[in-house]
Amino acid sequence: xxxxxxxxxxxxxxxxxxxxxxxxxxxxxxxxxxxxxxxxxxxxxxxxxxxxxxxxxxxxxxxxxxxxxxxxxxxxxxxxxxxxxxxxxxxxxxxxxxxxxxxxxxxxxxxxxxxxxxxxxxxxxxxxxxxxxxxxxxxxxxxxxxxxxxxxxxxxxxxxxxxxxxxxxxxxxxxxxxxxxxxxxxxxxxxxxxxxxxxxxxxxxxxxxxxxxxxxxxxxxxxxxxxxxxxxxxxxxxxxxxxxxxxxxxxxxxxxxxxxxxxxxxxxxxxxxxxxxxxxxxxxxxxxxxxxxxxxxxxxxxxxxxxxxxxxxxxxxxxxxxxxxxxxxxxxxxxxxxxxxxxxxxxxxxxxxxxxxxxxxxxxxxxxxxxxxxxxxxxxxxxxxxxxxxxxxxxxxxxxxxxxxxxxxxxxxxxxxxxxxxxxxxxxxxxxxxxxxxxxxxxx
Numbered sequence: 001x002x003x004x005x006x007x008x009x010x011x012x013x014x015x016x017x018x019x020x021x022x023x024x025x026x027x028x029x030x031x032x033x034x035x036x037x038x039x040x041x042x043x044x045x046x047x048x049x050x051x052x053x054x055x056x057x058x059x060x061x062x063x064x065x066x067x068x069x070x071x072x073x074x075x076x077x078x079x080x081x082x083x084x085x086x087x088x089x090x091x092x093x094x095x096x097x098x099x100x101x102x103x104x105x106x107x108x109x110x111x112x113x114x115x116x117x118x119x120x121x122x123x124x125x126x127x128x129x130x131x132x133x134x135x136x137x138x139x140x141x142x143x144x145x146x147x148x149x150x151x152x153x154x155x156x157x158x159x160x161x162x163x164x165x166x167x168x169x170x171x172x173x174x175x176x177x178x179x180x181x182x183x184x185x186x187x188x189x190x191x192x193x194x195x196x197x198x199x200x201x202x203x204x205x206x207x208x209x210x211x212x213x214x215x216x217x218x219x220x221x222x223x224x225x226x227x228x229x230x231x232x233x234x235x236x237x238x239x240x241x242x243x244x245x246x247x248x249x250x251x252x253x254x255x256x257x258x259x260x261x262x263x264x265x266x267x268x269x270x271x272x273x274x275x276x277x278x279x280x281x282x283x284x285x286x287x288x289x290x291x292x293x294x295x296x297x298x299x300x301x302x303x304x305x306x307x308x309x310x311x312x313x314x315x316x317x318x319x320x321x322x323x324x325x326x327x328x329x330x331x332x333x334x335x336x337x338x339x340x341x342x343x344x345x346x347x348x349x350x351x352x353x354x355x356x357x358x359x360x361x362x363x364x365x366x367x368x369x370x371x372x373x374x375x376x377x378x379x380x381x382x383x384x385x386x387x388x389x390x391x392x393x394x395x396x397x398x399x400x401x402x403x404x405x406x407x408x409x410x411x412x413x414x415x416x417x418x419x420x421x422x423x424x425x426x427x428x429x430x431x432x433x434x435x436x437x438x439x440x441x442x443x444x
Contacts, residue, residue, distance in 0.1 A: 040251075041072070041110050041114045042073065043120070043122070044072075044074040044075070044122050045074075045103060045122065048080060048081055051356055052074035052076045052356075054238075057239065057241075058239060061244045064259065076356075077102050077130070081093050082167055085166065086165055092279045092281055096167050104140065119144055120251055121140075123147075124149075124150045124151055124238035125234065126153065126167075128149040128219075133178065141188060145188060146188070147190045149219065154192070154218060156168055157212070191247070193219075194219035195229060195237060199232075199237065202215070203402065234380065234403075236378075236380075266324075266350050269318070269321070273356055273357070275359055284317060285359060286315075288334065290312065291306045291309045291334075294327050294328070295327075296328070297327070298429060307321065321355075323347075325349045328344070328345075341357075341437045341438075342431075343357060345428055346428055346443045365412075369412060370412050371436070372410045372439075374407065374408045375407040375440065382401060382404075385400075386424055389421070396408065
């Protein structure tokens with residue numbers, strides 16, 4: 001999601017707390033018949049401040065519809081947050097050229113490993129800028145046959161002539177050259193998916209009375225197949241079941257089922273990422289202790305000793321867990337000079353080799369209290385649209401209107417007992433700890 005310079009407009013949003021993604025998973029790929037082997041490899045491209053982790057449910061749905069696992073990939077852009085000024089270096093921030101070149105290198109790796117002539121690219125938010133820049137200015141037009149852009153900021157988040165030189169300013173240099181002439185590349189098939197009115201980055205007003213210069217149809221492109229889904233938010237344009245249906249139909253010509261088929265023994269592996277200079281990073285962090293417990297899904301209580309204890313290496317990798325598809329897990333992350341973190345979330349029905357646990361700059365709870373962060377990485381939460389509760393009551397801080405936040409902080413002194421958290425029919429039961437941070441993370 002774009003972060004716009006303070007001189008124009010800054011939206012503070014929740015950043016992914018813990019996340020998981022299948023990007024060429026750990027267990028052996030399923031057998032592919034001749035027809036499935038001819039399907040193009042798909043590379044999923046995340047947005048601003050995010051990681052490949054957000055694509056997990058989308059990739060699981062592709063797999064559950066028979067798409068070969070070894071043709072599904074997701075990229076982790078190292079410094080995923082855009083610069084305030086695209087032309088000025090900024091610590092732990094990336095320029096449009098930086099992420100374009102990383103995408104180009106990953107495409108080349110995939111084409112070589114799969115022995116394919118063309119790849120399909122599926123992107124969200126800032127990822128649309130990266131994909132379009134690669135196609136127009138990075139040689140991608142000869143290597144990409146299909147593009148799906150969910151919630152793409154294709155004409156900017158705002159358009160202010162003479163305003164910041166941000167890639168999110170539709171009137172600044174980057175976006176102007178990207179949209180100069182044809183908005184799509186001849187020979188490449190494009191699909192855009194947008195919300196009717198609830199994408200927070202496609203709003204006519206930045207704030208009451210301050211016009212953005214962008215309309216609700218800002219994510220659409222001339223020459224593309226443009227789909228509008230009613231009532232979805234910015235992230236749901238890419239990561240929701242409804243977005244999957246449109247993406248799968250566009251790439252395969254078939255109607256895909258949205259149910260996720262479980263595996264007998266999912267294999268999970270991943271890394272711990274960091275947070276530097278007020279921005280997340282997809283670089284691994286060494287020396288972090290990760291302990292994983294199987295928990296009772298109805299109480300959040302540990303059912304026994306740790307099923308895995310490890311310390312991350314130089315690449316941040318925490319190892320491999322042979323999981324059970326119907327069981328819940330608690331990931332405990334301990335890093336020097338930081339509060340202990342506990343990640344509770346729904347079960348893992350399928351394998352993933354990017355179970356990424358990010359160390360965010362979450363302020364600790366006040367003395368004598370614990371902190372629960374109620375979070376939905378793949379979508380936002382709004383009163384009136386979403387059903388939400390924590391310990392039997394509505395989640396504090398959730399506002400009505402345009403969904404703009406994915407994470408909510410709640411302090412508690414309720415230790416030693418089950419605390420149920422629910423969102424739109426999905427339930428995660430957590431337990432709080434004095435002085436420590438607990439994440440109730442929702443998958444869908």
